[in-house]
Amino acid sequence: ATPTALLVGTGRGAQLGILIKGPQVLESTRRVDTIVLDKTGTITTGRMMLSTVDVHECGSSDELLRLAGAAESGSEHPIARAITAGAVSRLGSVPASSAFASEQGLGVQATVDGREVLVGRPSWLVERGFVVPIEMQAVLGTAEALGRTAVMAAWEGQVRGVLTVADTVKPTSAAAIARFRTLGLTPLLVTGDNLAVAQSVAAVCGISDVTAGVLPADKARIIARLQAEGHVVAMVGDGVNDAVALATADLGIAMGSGTDVAIEASDLTLMRSDLLAAADAIRLSRRTLTTIK
Ligand code: ADP
Ligand code: MG
DSSP states (O other): OOHHHHHHHHHHHHHTTEEEOOTHHHHHHHHOOEEEEOIIIIIBOOOOEEEEEEESTTOOHHHHHHHHHHHHTTOOSHHHHHHHHHHHHHHSOOOOEEEEEEETTTEEEEEETTEEEEEEOHHHHHHTTOOOOHHHHHHHHHHHHTTOEEEEEEETTEEEEEEEEEOOBOTTHHHHHHHHHHTTOEEEEEOSSOHHHHHHHHHHHTOOEEEOSOOHHHHHHHHHHHHHTTOOEEEEEOSGGGHHHHHHSSEEEEETTSOHHHHHTOSEEESSOSHHHHHHHHHHHHHHHHHHO
């Protein structure tokens, strides 16, 4: 390989706002035939806003927001930020929390005002023994039908309410997905969020293959299975929950706006947090490779 051609490639890459980890990255871009996309923060802006707050029975929605907002204040997750910001804007502030713990792709737990508060994926709370009240099941159903992400909050043995957040698809995502197809790549959406939300996002941007409700480790397993079937797989993601999958993929691509863990696990980083930059990156490195050969 001629080092100059590589430098041109990485230099042009830098101009386009693409950081390439090393020359070895270029080879895999040529053979990539499948591109796995994370949803939150990758196809969507990840800037979630609190939409609705529903409380069980005679609970107070201010109290729900206060405790959930405090429990989520220790998390960097877009859902957590939306809930804490929503609580602060409505109540002025949230109380301090302690003993914070989070489970990647599932939810958080913290002590607030002496109570052990959990906020997270409804199925996670059910696994931990909480019973979902009937009217909260209805709230969850409505949220999913509207394409909103719903999380439940619980403390002292009871589900206390449901909070929903909404996100928006980035304006360039649909064009980028069309571009991936032109480059010969099959796009797949893989997300930890629920199926209804995932399908509504997929429909907006033209993806027909959707896997929802997965755990962070499943994202990597899905990629390994595709590889075992003979595919060469690129993965685009931004979150801590995407790191293992990004490292497993033949070509890991991180959003520059993403977490450090995701960037470290990747081969390419996009400074423009836009999927069109991922298409540019693949095209550019294929072209650079042609120059070398
Ligand atoms: P994605 O694959 O779309 O990036 P994640 O794997 O980060 O999604 O999250 C999957 C699901 O886990 C969320 O839809 C939510 O139900 C739950 N979850 C993850 N983190 C949190 C959190 N901090 N607070 C509440 N729920 C969470
Ligand atoms: Mg994400």
